[in-house]
Structures are given as C-alpha cells and as structure tokens.
Amino acid sequence: MFALVDGNNFYCSCERVFRPSLVGKPIVVLSNNDGCAIARSNEAKDLGVKMAQPWFQIRDLERTHGLVALSANFQLYGDLSDRMMTAAGSFAPRQEIYSIDESFLDFTGVNVDLVATGHEIHERVLRWTGIPTCVGFGPTKTLAKLANHIGKTAERKPGSYPSRFARVCNLGELAKEGLDELLAATAVGEVWGVGRRIGAQLVDAGVKTVLDLARLDPATVRNRFSVVLEKTVRELQGIQCIGLDDAPAAKQQIMCSRSFGKPVTRIDDLVEAVTEFASRAAEKLRGQESAAGALMVFIRTSPFRAQDAQYSSSVTVPLARPTGDSNLLVASAVRGLRAIYREGFRYAKAGVMLVDLQPQELAQGELDLFGGHMVGEEPKREARDRTKLMAAMDAVNQRYGRGSLLVGSAGLAADRRAWSMKQDRRTPRYTTCWEEMPIARA
DNA sequence: TCTGGGGTCCTAGGACCC
DNA sequence: TCTGGGGTCCTAGGACCC
Numbered sequence: 001m002f003a004l005v006d007g008n009n010f011y012c013s014c015e016r017v018f019r020p021s022l023v024g025k026p027i028v029v030l031s032n033n034d035g036c037a038i039a040r041s042n043e044a045k046d047l048g049v050k051m052a053q054p055w056f057q058i059r060d061l062e063r064t065h066g067l068v069a070l071s072a073n074f075q076l077y078g079d080l081s082d083r084m085m086t087a088a089g090s091f092a093p094r095q096e097i098y099s100i101d102e103s104f105l106d107f108t109g110v111n112v113d114l115v116a117t118g119h120e121i122h123e124r125v126l127r128w129t130g131i132p133t134c135v136g137f138g139p140t141k142t143l144a145k146l147a148n149h150i151g152k153t154a155e156r157k158p159g160s161y162p163s164r165f166a167r168v169c170n171l172g173e174l175a176k177e178g179l180d181e182l183l184a185a186t187a188v189g190e191v192w193g194v195g196r197r198i199g200a201q202l203v204d205a206g207v208k209t210v211l212d213l214a215r216l217d218p219a220t221v222r223n224r225f226s227v228v229l230e231k232t233v234r235e236l237q238g239i240q241c242i243g244l245d246d247a248p249a250a251k252q253q254i255m256c257s258r259s260f261g262k263p264v265t266r267i268d269d270l271v272e273a274v275t276e277f278a279s280r281a282a283e284k285l286r287g288q289e290s291a292a293g294a295l296m297v298f299i300r301t302s303p304f305r306a307q308d309a310q311y312s313s314s315v316t317v318p319l320a321r322p323t324g325d326s327n328l329l330v331a332s333a334v335r336g337l338r339a340i341y342r343e344g345f346r347y348a349k350a351g352v353m354l355v356d357l358q359p360q361e362l363a364q365g366e367l368d369l370f371g372g373h374m375v376g377e378e379p380k381r382e383a384r385d386r387t388k389l390m391a392a393m394d395a396v397n398q399r400y401g402r403g404s405l406l407v408g409s410a411g412l413a414a415d416r417r418a419w420s421m422k423q424d425r426r427t428p429r430y431t432t433c434w435e436e437m438p439i440a441r442a
Numbered sequence: 443t444c445t446g447g448g449g450t451c452c453t454a455g456g457a458c459c460c
Numbered sequence: 461t462c463t464g465g466g467g468t469c470c471t472a473g474g475a476c477c478c
Contacts, residue, residue, distance in 0.1 A: 031447075038478095055444070056443075195475065252449090
C-alpha cells in the first residue's frame, strides 16, 4: 500500500508561512521573469486563474479583486520542501521524493490504521513546517495519486465527493462498488500519466471517466496507444507496475536555461549568460559526482513576438575527455555559442545542457580517446588538481553564497546584467539567507 | 510591454552492418 | 514490371510529469 503526500498549492503555502496576512487572499506565484502563474491559492483558482496563465492576462485582477502576485522564491520553497519531506518520511520505512512538494510512502507490511495515520501526517507536517497537505492511499502509485486528488478536491469543493474523503482518502479500503463510484465521478484527464493529448483522444473514443479507462483491455490499450498507458490501466486495476524508487539514479542530463528579462542582441551578453548557465549546470553535475562527455548550447528568439525575425539554433559540443570542471565546460559552451550566434536577432532565451554523463571517478580516468591506453601522469595530475579546485570553489560558494567565486567570462554583478531575469515581487529568503531572516519582536 | 524551467520515457526512422 | 531480411545504434520528436 502506498501513500502520496502532497503540499496544497505548495509555493503559495510557503509564502503564507512567513506572511500570514496572505491567508484567505487570492495569491499567485509567478515563474521566472514574472512571466506566468505557476502556483495559485484556492482563492486565485476561484477567480479563474489558470495554471501557467501569462501574468499580463490576469494582472487586472490585482486591481479588481486584490490578487497578490509574488515572484518565485525557489530557495525558500526548496528549504521548506526538505523540512516537509523529513516530517512526512518519519511515518513509513521507505519514501520516494517525487517532486518538490510530493512524496510517496511505502506502507507495505505496516499494520496501522491508514486513514488515522494520514491525518497524523497532515498534523505533523503542518506543525513542523506550516504547510497544509493532503494524503492519498492506494494499492498502486497511480491509485495513491488518484486518492490524493480526490482528497484535495473533496476538501476544496464540498459536494464534489463525499466529505469523508476530504484531506485523507484511502482507496484501498473501499469495496468494489464504492471504488467504482469514485472512479466514475472522476474525469479521465485527472489520471497520472494522462495528459492533454491522450486525454482528448480518450474522450473522443468515449473513454470519459477513470472508470471507463480502468475497464479497458490492457492489450488493446497497448496497441492503440502505448505501453505507458497500458501500465496506467493496469495500475488503475490494482496491479502494481510502477515500484517505489527511493534511491533515484543520477540524472542523465543536466540543464540550465533562462528566458531573459528583456531581448538580448549582443554576443557579449550572451557569453555572460551562457557562462552563468554552464557554471550552474556544472555545479549540479559535481553535486551528483558526475562528469559530462558533451554539452549542448542553444539560443533562440521569442516565438511570441511575431513581428521579430525568428532564429533558433543549437549545437552539441563533444569534450575531449569527460569533465566536471567549470572552466572547461564554460569554454566549450562559449565556443558553441560563437558558432551558432547570428547578428541582428533579438534573443529571448538561452541554455546549456550537459549530456553523456558518467561517474566522476571514471572520468578522471585511465583511458584516453584512442586506443584505450593509460594517459600519462601529467594529465592525470592535472585532472585531480581541477577536481580539487572545483571542490574548493563549490565549498566557498556554499558558505558565502552563490556567485562568490565565478569563472572569468561571467561578467557583471547580477543586477547590472543586460539579460537578468525580472523578479520584481520576490519575498525575502527567510530561511536560507542570514540578511533576510525574519526578526521577531516581543 | 508581457508567455517558466527541468526532467523522464518511448517510438519511429535513418544509417549502417552482414 | 521486378530490388532480402534481419539486426544494432543513434537521434529527433512527442508525450508525459511537476
């Protein structure tokens, strides 16, 4: 039996922890560049704000309905997420952290009253972090996700489901008729793994509710759709196809990209941006003790600006030897950038993706590019020195703040950059930055 | 004026091989 | 008129997730 613990409107709830005056008000958290809404409080949802809706389409609500918009404060959310995961994880022997606001717990072999435990999880997470959660239980991960959705909806919209399912919902304890009733009352698009495209195709084919989907023949689904959807159908039928993954493998690719605060035309500014992205990606790379065998750089104009000439290009740059060294990665990224840059365009976004990842120790390696012979002592020592240098740099940046040490082409301070993103509405980093810690007065 | 960022998995199709 | 039958590997693109 699995549980899915999910923070309600997570980013909005994080903001409310330190600004209780926002409780009960319609609020949204905006994406980087304050571009679109990526989290909405229930009150904002009730105003009709859609997920990922562009801010300029809804900003009138600020004036007319008191909608409060905040820039995303990912340092705050990441820190509260860690605390929430710790609190929730204390209830079961195994936990899979699935996203910033969700974790699966494995209750297999644990003999407790699950619904009561679900309420205890809610209480503990709320007391330890201030974040409200809902908890769904099911014999498969897909059913636990669905249970969570039902718990959330029942809590938010009284009358949508029987009120006993609000906040904590255990699909595993229901008799067949009771379960079928809930599945029949839920739209097929709510199922984990059914997105917009497949959802529309299913509805066209007359599969409108979760119950309709659960009653399909898996083999037919495999032929008409895919093995992915086939697994989903089986999971809805209570047959476990997706296991708990409590030790996620190292990432196979690491990406850092941003839209710019305003259009960028000069190569120098792009060099700065790409330097930053490659450095940031390299930090993540070293964090998982990997090295990259190649990297990809891309730049592009804004597809939303129809009046602008459009250009989009990318290039993959192989590295002579896999590395985690920021200087080497940045140099390669900048070389790639210079190869694809064209003058006369208004660039809106750029990014760097590290690919062909492998464990670091292999990369310091014994093999060279041809023949597989040992490299000489000199290159090996150099590789070791680079690794040490990077470790020192990461330690300094960890201690004194991101950006304390940078590679050469990184350019100006963040607030002077031509390309920096817009974040006019960011709240303080209450829990991760000494200068921004809240002060309590007696 | 104004539209996020970071991942995963699967499949189809082409290149290449014998 | 008419053009094999596998197999592997790689890449691009589509679908999904939050």
